Amino acid sequence: MRPFLYKPSLLNLAIGSCIAFSSLANAATVAAIPQLSEAKSSVLAKSCEGFSALLTANNTVIDSVETVAKGVLKLGDNEVEEHCLVRGKMHERIGEVDGKPYAIGFELRLPKKWNGRFYYQANGGLDGAVKTAEGALGGGPLTGALLQGFAVISSDAGHGKGLPTFGYDPQARLDYGYQAVAKLTPMAKTVIQQVYGKGPDRSYFAGCSNGGRHAMVAATRYANDYDGILVGAPGYRLPLAAVASIAGAQVYASVPNTDKKDLKTAFTLAERTTVSKAILAKCDALDGIKDGMIQDFKSCQTAFSIQTDVATCKADRDGTCLTQPQKDAVDTIYKGVTTSDGTRFYSSFPYDAGINDKDHMMWEYSAPLQRDSGAVAMIFNTPPVDLKDYSIRNFNGADFVWPSNIDDLVAGVNAVSGGYKESAMSFMAPPTPENMSTLRDNGGKIMVYHGVSDGIFSVQDTESWYNALNSANGGHADDFAQFYPVPGMGHCRGGQATDQFDMLMPLVAWVEKGQKPEQVIATARGEGNPGGVNDELPASWSANRTRPLCPYPSVATYDGKGDVESAKSFACEVPQSM
Structure with missing residues (x-):
């Protein structure tokens, strides 16, 4: 059954604001x-x-x-x-x-x-x-x-x-x-x-991943220099995300019979595909149609449980089940890794169909040792680790990752020492990211998009930022800021997603003409796509499937009768549960 949804006139209804008060306050905010x-x-x-x-x-x-x-x-x-x-x-x-x-x-x-x-x-x-x-x-x-x-x-x-x-x-x-x-x-x-x-006449700033972090920084530090900010997959708390990546690798390594030189032995592609199918079985139809896409990712987190919706192995692992230690390890990572006192220091991650995408697996298995280890050790840790001749040839990621104490790494990205007068969380993160009042008061706008299946920066971290921004603006952040979760998309691109879109020109129209976007149309990159084919698209999809990307908290919801491959058959609506 299709869930009942409604179209409120104000997105901030989902935050629970009083309708009458919000309408008056919103009008005043827009006028200002x-x-x-x-x-x-x-x-x-x-x-x-x-x-x-x-x-x-x-x-x-x-x-x-x-x-x-x-x-x-x-x-x-x-x-x-x-x-x-x-x-x-x-x-x-x-x-x-x-x-x-x-x-x-x-x-x-x-x-x-x-x-x-x-x-x-x-x-x-x-x-x-x-x-x-x-x-x-x-x-x-x-x-x-x-x-x-x-x-x-x-x-x-x-x-x-x-x-x-x-x-x-x-x-x-x-x-x-x-x-x-x-x-x-x-x-x-x-x-x-x-x-x-x-x-x-007008200046715009844009980037994805670390570039999205740069853009978030620009929206706070340099709001007088830019009129429009386009942010993709923002690693706006990149040092903590990198430490969380290392902590996740340590959790995977704790699964019995895992080879530390090949972390995918902790949670194989076949096992991930089993979990992906279980997530789809629980969540695909929440938007009104089973189409291989989970539009309502928030409701999915309540609907799906890895503990109860995935079979527990009663004998040897064969790809169709998970052992209890595997379930506990995956759940620990997706709920958000913690310091030794149980404090989550970065973010939880949503369960999504893209859990078995190759990009997602790279970020969970290879990146902690090959990328995040060096970044944490030399750029984010204060002081940086000792390294002979400052040469990368003298650094081994595994030797750094496996013995590292996560409490110490978290402390290190917040520390200053000697000539390093700013901590990593000071020089990398936007100062008070929920305060974008200068950008707002100058007439500037910010649009943020983030793949729900991103394996390194969590869309839920970006969601938390947007909710904090909304609260700081009395429930009216959407007067100048929009957040677009991209269902199924991995880190900046790819995955089981419609990931080809232009969000810049809608931003320009909003900044310069006051035309606030209601949705952004995205296309799948199937066979023959001139921008390059996405080889992770399901074979059952049309090569040029389109979907509306919807500003949070609305989701693309099927109209019950139209072509399932066309964005015209979907509308951006806010679930009643929100």
């Missing part, structure tokens, strides 16, 4: 937020090379300015128009601790036909590379900010390699965390002014 004007386009008449000797900015070296012809860059089948490519670096120096050279490398791409907007492309992982400043959007990108006429900057965030050894340099830590943005933003706007004869 200014409406920003629309950006105006401009055409660059001069050749790119003509600017080589003219571009200047403080603490900046311009290495090159060149023309990039139309079609040299493509997104999907779309050719990027002719533009100028400016390459350079800022704040060159020698590290006081490790004696290595540092600088903030960047590239800035400036369209000949400019739409009057600036886009800061925040990159993921440990940064350390100047990625192409195209501002690509969606799981398999068909469009991007540069293609749509934005001036786009990309940077390495202050270090030249994506290795955690930069964490021995105190300033490199701070640049990676937040200061590179503070230095690059005015430089980029100065160059834009010199090239077009005017600065950007």
Whole structure:
């Protein structure tokens, strides 16, 4: 039976606010937020090379300015128009601790036909590379900010390699965390002014994963510099998430007969697929249709129990059941790992159909030893671990992970010591993330999306942030902020999901025209998709299945009669239980 749902006029009804009071307060809040004007386009008449000797900015070296012809860059089948490519670096120096050279490398791409907007492309992982400043959007990108006429900057965030050894340099830590943005933003706007004869009318900041963390930081620290913030899978508490990843690996290693060199022996693909099927059996129909997608992920957490809905092995493991120690280990991780006194220090994770996706397994099994170990040891821990010659060759992730005391790691990401005057949770996290009053009062907007099957940053952590933001705004965060859980999607992309979408232009329309999004249409990347095929899509899906992504707390709900492969058959509605 399809659950009864209703469409309230205010999303904050789900938080339990009084209807009459909320309506009046919401009207007052909307009236207090200014409406920003629309950006105006401009055409660059001069050749790119003509600017080589003219571009200047403080603490900046311009290495090159060149023309990039139309079609040299493509997104999907779309050719990027002719533009100028400016390459350079800022704040060159020698590290006081490790004696290595540092600088903030960047590239800035400036369209000949400019739409009057600036886009800061925040990159993921440990940064350390100047990625192409195209501002690509969606799981398999068909469009991007540069293609749509934005001036786009990309940077390495202050270090030249994506290795955690930069964490021995105190300033490199701070640049990676937040200061590179503070230095690059005015430089980029100065160059834009010199090239077009005017600065950007509107400025946008976007990124996913660590880039989403950068975007959350920008929404708090640099709200006066940006009008719109687009946040994907925000690791806004990245140091704690990395420690939680290590703690999860330790839990998996505790399962009897687990090989520490191959953690998937704790919870195999076959066993994960059994659990995924059990989750779907309990939760797939909560949105009105069995279609291989769990739209109502919150209700699913109540409906499904790994303890009772998955068979307990009575003999040997064969992939169709879990032993009791396995169930307890998985439940410990998904409820949120804790310190020794039982305090959860990061977040719980939702049970979702994507528990058996390959990306999800990589984050749970490989990442703790191959990625998070180095980041925690050298960047987030204060002081960083001793390492001969500051060389990654002298570090072994397993030797760090297995003997580590989680209490000590949690303390380390909150500590300061000697020349490391800011803790990791200070330089990496947005200060008071529930306070975005400057962005709000300036007329700015923020849109956040997060895959429900993300295996490293929990969508429930982002949900907690949004609820705190909503509370801090008297139940009216949706006047300037929206949160979009993406059913089935893994970390930034992929999974059993419709993960191809453009959330930037809806953000622009909201910022500059006051057109608040009611939904964002997303497409599956099946056979023939020009942005790249998602090989984790179920064979039963249409190659181009569409779904509405819905602003929290609404969920995509089937209308009971339409084409199950079409977004037109679904509406964003708030479950009565909320």
